[in-house]
Every structure is written in structure tokens, then in C-alpha cells.
Amino acid sequence: MTQIRIFGHQNPDTDTITSAIVTADIEQQLGNEASAYRLGNIGAETQYALEHFGVKTPELLETLEDGADVILVDHNEFQQSAENIEMANILKVYDHHRIANFQTEGPLYYRAEPVGCTATILKKVYEENDLLISKEMAGLMLSAIISDTLLFKSPTTTEEDSVAAQSLAEMADIDIESYGTEMLKAGASTKDKTAEALITADAKSFEMGQRTTRIAQINVVDVDEVFERKQELEDAIHSQIDQEGYDLFVLVVTDILNSNSRVLALGTEAQSVERAFDVSLDNNSAVLEGVVSRKKQVVPQITKALS
């Protein structure tokens, strides 16, 4: 029996890391040899969750051999996945994003639902297969839902996410509000991070029409603290645009307490952000009222503006 490698997207966030760990647990209970991996360094928020429930950080995936059996969680677009993913044997996908730049040679198990978090789907998979949800796994799935929905404030939150979170909180014996606020705050400090770390930590690339767009997001409690370093951030972004050839780079700085975002848009297609959100960029920046979700409130809008 070969080892199944399970991983989420590059620049891993809490849902991606915990979903890999949880899916490995599911596969092991189903009798398969499987291990969770990560495609990059974990952030302070994820570390808080892992430490709280006493679960080890997955190993870094160094190389992916041709033909390796893999399961993807929390992503499907190849440019967000492991290098050499085109040559892997994708057995399953658990995801809650749009499908794009993804293909396989043969049939597979693909489970996507338009919910706020991959963990909400994984909880159903445990139940459908009559598997045991340990306290640790319940805590990790709960952490993922809190993270992806920003404590249920994101418009990506569905009734299913809230119900799943309530039930997981009981299994893990956790007070959602106090644990969730502490966990989000743990990941929200920007002072000790370099500009490069801020624009890299949660950044994803998207092919939109003929353009390559990079959209990075930071969740913070103090937006001004970030924009005091605007020049430094712009330099770091320009350097990435030059290196990677992005047509558009958008940094979305999300205020998790007041539920809106301020963006910084650079690149030859920066104007598309004005069309996408009906705003004027002032010194490359604009406030987007009520916008907290990259997936639902940023990616589709810019995709449309660029097509």
C-alpha cells in the first residue's frame, strides 16, 4: 500500500493545515496509509490552534514524485498547489472554492460544497462514514471554521458552517467566542512581520482571462498600523511584480473587528480594481466597505473586471 500525501494550498492558512491533518485522520480510519503535509510555513494563528489542541505541525512537502497518490484539500487550482502536481495521481479533492486550472487523466473523488470552510465538509464525511471524531480533530475543524468565517462575520458563512461549529465546540469542549477571538488575535499582529512576509503569508495567484493576478490578504485589528508602512509594502509588491510578471497585485488588509478592508493595488491592471468595486484609487489604495472575503467579494469581482 502506498502512502497517500495530503496537503492544502501554498501559503497555508488554518483551514488548509487543519483540513490536511483531519483528512489524514479520516483516511487512516478508512484503513489507508496517509500523512498530512504542508506547502509552506504556518502562521501564528494556525500555530495557536495546533498548540491549543496539542497536535503536531505537518511536515513540509519537499518533493512530489511523478505518479504519487495525493489528496488535495482546500484548493484545486494547480498554480496554488505543489510543484509537479500535474504529474501526481489525484485520488480525492475536498474543497469549497471555485474550480479552475484543474484537470485529471482519470475519474476521481471530488467533493466541493459552497460552504464557508473545508472543515464543514469534512465533518460530514466523518458522519457519512460512521467514523470517530476525536476531541483534537473537533478542535481543529472548529478552528478552521472560525478562521475562514472570521467568527461567522464573513459573508461566506453558511448556516451549515454555524451549525457544524456549534456541534464541534461541544465535542471539543470549547467556548467559541473567547477561544475564537484569542485565536484570531494571535494571527492579527503585523508589527513583528516584514513587508515581504505580509504580502506573502496568505497570497494566491489567479489566471483571469489573459492576466495573472496575485491577491494577498492580511487579517488585522489595526489597519493603520499596516498602512503606516505603505511605501515599504509597495516596494515589496513591485519587486514581486517584477520577479513573477503579475499583471495585477492586490493586497487586501481586512479589519476583522469592523468587517471591512482597505486594498493596495499595483501593476499594469491596477485600474481594474476601480471597475471591480466602483471606487477610485487614491495613491493606489481604496477602502472597500463590508468586504472581508477574498473568495466571494474580491476574486469574482476582479475576474469580471478583467474579462
Place this chain on the structure above:
Amino acid sequence: MTQIRIFGHQNPDTDTITSAIVTADIEQQLGNEASAYRLGNIGAETQYALEHFGVKTPELLETLEDGADVILVDHNEFQQSAENIEMANILKVYDHHRIANFQTEGPLYYRAEPVGCTATILKKVYEENDLLISKEMAGLMLSAIISDTLLFKSPTTTEEDSVAAQSLAEMADIDIESYGTEMLKAGASTKDKTAEALITADAKSFEMGQRTTRIAQINVVDVDEVFERKQELEDAIHSQIDQEGYDLFVLVVTDILNSNSRVLALGTEAQSVERAFDVSLDNNSAVLEGVVSRKKQVVPQITKALS
């Protein structure tokens, strides 16, 4: 509430037509307005099944408006779908094929499993949602499984398909073996069909590397009856190659009683069939022992040979 349009692939077979009908029933039970459609004429096998269970043939989908809400069943590749599918709002997909040439702007519900038949997945959806399976819907799902698995002889057949079929046969009060043989035979006669009908009825296009391949399949009880008309078939295939620009056209004539196939391969990439199956083409034709499944035993092999 807008009407959800549900349909399977072009050149509809029994699984595609019945899965559209069954999914419409599921959506209606979930409280949504939904109707099944077809993208082309139905074959004699499908007609046999619909008549046996007293279910009406779905209407032909004439046009698909921009932004229409749709659910795809039994396919995902856009070139196998409705014209204008790129502009539709794809809410859900139920499928059991590889994923390719498929993308959406936003998140969706996507349920694919590597089983022999879409109906096997739909049966689980009924159960997961505590919905009622009527005798008619059970009969249609059973017909789809018999058709796609050639009465469980195809290597695409999984344990899940067999178990689902047994249970559906009980619900529909049907003897699988006798009903299945009659249904398959109803679709297996080629005498009354034109060469063009034979190469069109169950044909799908695939993008493979830089090449466009067309793979048509006919299930028959008398392979020689088909190859007596080889010249006529070749003329019809050449005419399609000229019109559509296919690099390769493979007609797979499957003997449903003896479980093997004879292929006819034409086009500039016809040699790839020799590499794919390690055979020599004799007058553009070769016997493929044990090959009955396009999805599992033909498409991946030719994809590899062409990449």
C-alpha cells in the same frame, strides 16, 4: 425562484438522460424549481427504459441564456455540454468522469466519485437527504447502472454500483438479468441506423495535449454486422474529420456479450492508437481484447500516447 435546468452530455446515453430526470426529482423534493433537459436525441436503449417505467422523455434544451442556473450530470467537460455553458451559472455537478476543461467563477457543489455510474452517486444523495425514492426513479437509476456497466461486465463497475443496483432492483421490483439483457439488446441493433448515426450517437470530444480527439462508441451484439459497412463508416468519419478538424477519430465497437472491442481509427494521429494499446492497425482497425470502457480503457491510454 428561477427554474434550474438540469442536463447531461451531448449525444445522450441512458445514464445521462435518467440522471437528469432523477436529479430534477431530487431538487424538487428539496423545494427547488427544476426540470430535466436533453441535449440531443435519445437512443433505443434509453427509450426502452423510459417506456418500461412510464417516464416521459425530457425536452430538448434549445437555448441556454447567459447566467441561467444549471446543474450538470454525468459530464463536466464544456465541449461535451450545452452551447454557451461558459456563460451559465453552474450550481452543481454530479459526475463520475475525469475533470477537464471545466471551470467556474465562484464556488459550487461538485460531487464526483470514481464509480461506474452517476446514478450510484444519486442514490446516495437521496439517502443522505432522507428523500423518497419512487419506484420509477429506482427503475431509472437501475437502468443507468446496467447501461454504464454493461450488466456489471465493464471494469468500471465497482462494488458500490453492484450493491446499489441490487437495492434499486428490489425497490423497482425488477429482475436485473432479464430486464438488463432486454434493455441492452434494445440499443444494440445497428441494421436500421445510418453510418452517420452510428458514429454520432455516443461520441465525445476530448482535448488531449494539443490534439482534438473524437471517440465514438457503439455497443453491439454482432461486431461483424458493423464492420461489413467499414467503407461507409470510414467515409462518414472522414467527412466529420474534415468538418470539425479532429486530429484523431476512434470508433469503438464493443461486443457486449463477449466483452471486447474492435476499433476503427482515422486521422493524422491514428498511429497513437497503436502506441496506446500496443497493437498494429490493419486497414485502420484492430481488436482490443477485454476493452469495453471508453472512460477507463480508452481515454487515459490515448491521452498518454498523445502527450
